[in-house]
Amino acid sequence: xxxxxxxxxxxxxxxxxxxxxxxxxxxxxxxxxxxxxxxxxxxxxxxxxxxxxxxxxxxxxxxxxxxxxxxxxxxxxxxxxxxxxxxxxxxxxxxxxxxxxxxxxxxxxxxxxxxxxxxxxxxxxxxxxxxxxxxxxxxxxxxxxxxxxxxxxxxxxxxxxxxxxxxxxxxxxxxxxxxxxxxxxxxxxxxxxxxxxxxxxxxxxxxxxxxxxxxxxxxxxxxxxxxxxxxxxxxxxxxxxxxxxxxxxxxxxxxxxxxxxxxxxxxxxxxxxxxxxxxxxxxxxxxxxxxxxxxxxxxxxxxxxxxxxxxxxxxxxxxxxxxxxxxxxxxxxxxxxxxxxxxxxxxxxxxxxxxxxxxxxxxxxxxxxxxxxxxxxxxxxxxxxxxxxxxxxxxxxxxxxxxxxxxxxxxxxxxxxxxxxxxxxxxxxxxxxxxxxxxxx
Numbered sequence: 001x002x003x004x005x006x007x008x009x010x011x012x013x014x015x016x017x018x019x020x021x022x023x024x025x026x027x028x029x030x031x032x033x034x035x036x037x038x039x040x041x042x043x044x045x046x047x048x049x050x051x052x053x054x055x056x057x058x059x060x061x062x063x064x065x066x067x068x069x070x071x072x073x074x075x076x077x078x079x080x081x082x083x084x085x086x087x088x089x090x091x092x093x094x095x096x097x098x099x100x101x102x103x104x105x106x107x108x109x110x111x112x113x114x115x116x117x118x119x120x121x122x123x124x125x126x127x128x129x130x131x132x133x134x135x136x137x138x139x140x141x142x143x144x145x146x147x148x149x150x151x152x153x154x155x156x157x158x159x160x161x162x163x164x165x166x167x168x169x170x171x172x173x174x175x176x177x178x179x180x181x182x183x184x185x186x187x188x189x190x191x192x193x194x195x196x197x198x199x200x201x202x203x204x205x206x207x208x209x210x211x212x213x214x215x216x217x218x219x220x221x222x223x224x225x226x227x228x229x230x231x232x233x234x235x236x237x238x239x240x241x242x243x244x245x246x247x248x249x250x251x252x253x254x255x256x257x258x259x260x261x262x263x264x265x266x267x268x269x270x271x272x273x274x275x276x277x278x279x280x281x282x283x284x285x286x287x288x289x290x291x292x293x294x295x296x297x298x299x300x301x302x303x304x305x306x307x308x309x310x311x312x313x314x315x316x317x318x319x320x321x322x323x324x325x326x327x328x329x330x331x332x333x334x335x336x337x338x339x340x341x342x343x344x345x346x347x348x349x350x351x352x353x354x355x356x357x358x359x360x361x362x363x364x365x366x367x368x369x370x371x372x373x374x375x376x377x378x379x380x381x382x383x384x385x386x387x388x389x390x391x392x393x394x395x396x397x398x399x400x401x402x403x404x405x406x407x408x409x410x411x412x413x414x415x416x417x418x419x420x421x422x423x424x425x426x427x428x429x430x431x432x433x434x435x436x437x438x439x440x441x
Contacts, residue, residue: 012246015220016268018187019247021344022080022127023302024335027272027311028070028117029085029131029279032056032092034316040280043090043137043151050138057092061108065318067120073320074126077328078335080343081127083190083309084117086179088131088280089149091138095183099174102138118183129188130179134172134203134225141168148196169204176208180215188220190249199227205243222249222270236261247307254297258304258347266347270307273297275324281313288323291330292431296357298331298342299368299432303357305346337393338434341366353380356432366392367415367435372427375405376416377435385439389415392434 033040035056043053074082087093093103095114104113114130121128136142137151143165144150144158152158180186189212194200205225212219223235223245235244238261247268248259259269275294276285289297294310301308312324335342341359348358348365355377356370365386369377376399379386389398398415403422406414415435417425427433 008240008242012268015218016246018127019081019220019270019307020268020305020346023307023342023345024077024079024298025081025083025129025270025307025309026074026077026079027083027131027279027309028314029088029281029311030113030314030318031085031088031094031280032060032090033088034281034314035059037281037283037316039278039282039285040085040088040090040313042280044149047151047154049152053090057102057107059108060104060316062113062314062316062318065109065111065113065116065314067113067117068123070117070314070320071120071124071126073325073328074121075124077332078339078342079126079310081129081187082121083129083131083188084114085133086114086130087133087136087175089133089135089137089192091133091136093175095179097175097178099171099178114179115183118186122184127187129190129220130183130186131190131192132176132179133193134191135193135198136168136172139168139171141165141171143198147198173204173208173211177211177215180212180219186216186219188222190222191224192222193224194227196227200225200241200243206241209243220246222247224249235267238263238265254300254306255304258306266305268307269305270309271297271301272309272311274311274313275327279311279313281315281321286323288327291327291334294327294331295334295432296368296370299357299359302342302345302359303347303352303368334429334431338432340364341368341392341434341436350381353378363439363441365437365439367437369427369433369435372424374424375422376401376403376414378406378409379413379415379437381411382413382437383411384413386413386415387438387440389438390436391417391428392436393429398435 029040033042036042086095096105096112097103118128141164143160144152145156147153225243235248247270250271254271259267261267276288278285298308312320314320345359345361348360350358356368359366389400399421400415401421405422
């Protein structure tokens with residue numbers, strides 16, 4: 001058994017190698033809910049019946065959908081992979097499933113929106129993934145009355161026969177099979193989500209994973225087939241189940257110390273984060289994060305051996321909101337100059353500095369300086385360990401020194417942006433100034 005588990009973990013390590021190199025991805029939540037524009041959970045929050053939700057299906061006509069423009073925005077932002085909601089909780093499919101009529105090809109769109117997404121992003125060299133909701137508020141055999149989240153959870157007229165739930169499982173497994181067989185190589189399958197008793201083998205998770213691995217053994221899978229409170233066999237144990245997945249998926253939070261298993265070994269992880277406060281398009285939500293926040297939080301993820309999957313919510317017309325595009329463009333400008341401190345990097349061998357964060361790749365230590373210092377930047381504990389320093393954005397030489405004012409701090413190294421070294425100079429980049437430090441071997 002121990003050898004089997006070792007093999008499973010080694011296989012996970014191999015599968016996630018590219019994932020832990022690329023670090024930055026785009027999440028895209030898009031569907032009928034873009035029309036009411038009050039977020040992707042609008043059906044649940046407002047307890048909307050299938051009948052009252054139907055007008056959005058009838059109206060859906062994203063005539064400005066241009067996945068090539070989406071892909072270019074992702075590429076320019078420095079994103080290396082992208083994940084699109086092929087089906088969200090409302091059950092509406094953006095792909096041409098043969099198992100339902102509730103799909104984009106039967107709307108005014110008349111197009112397989114997933115196929116076009118995959119083609120456009122692959123053409124830009126971006127790895128592709130699909131999000132698939134394992135819950136479904138449209139399917140007649142999915143539990144409704146008494147469920148925690150279903151729009152009809154309080155309506156006894158929607159009480160379902162547990163004996164027919166297997167029909168939903170056949171449907172769900174069948175759609176996953178369609179996605180894995182009809183759309184070429186996928187890099188990620190992003191499932192969402194388990195809760196209460198709707199978790200793990202309720203989904204026939206072992207059978208599902210066996211099927212997935214048989215079709216696309218390389219594919220990465222998140223850890224949401226299992227319940228959040230599951231004890232045995234989770235990704236955080238030394239004995240993960242076959243359906244535990246390849247990476248953890250903390251949502252709207254960055255773990256304080258990253259993610260490790262019960263023995264302290266690093267676990268691949270990805271923080272999924274919205275640009276404002278909603279996943280799906282919400283017209284009234286203007287609470288956008290600044291480019292500086294996005295950049296610094298991306299660095300924080302990488303400094304803890306994690307990734308960031310940053311979400312955009314396109315409009316009903318099929319356009320990424322201009323506010324989102326502007327933020328992505330500014331982030332992309334920073335990454336264009338400083339991407340070497342993100343891609344292929346991870347947690348450093350040194351403690352977090354008080355002025356920012358470190359990321360590291362081999363003998364290259366990247367100092368992400370968020371706060372201006374008085375005098376030179378103090379590199380605590382690095383005296384005699386740094387060969388040379390340069391500003392990553394333009395490659396210009398920086399000055400390693402020990403000014404007279406730092407004579408007492410013998411264990412520390414100091415780096416300055418100009419001479420004389422003991423004076424105070426403004427940060428070249430207020431968002432995040434990156435200093436590349438070449439360490440002595």
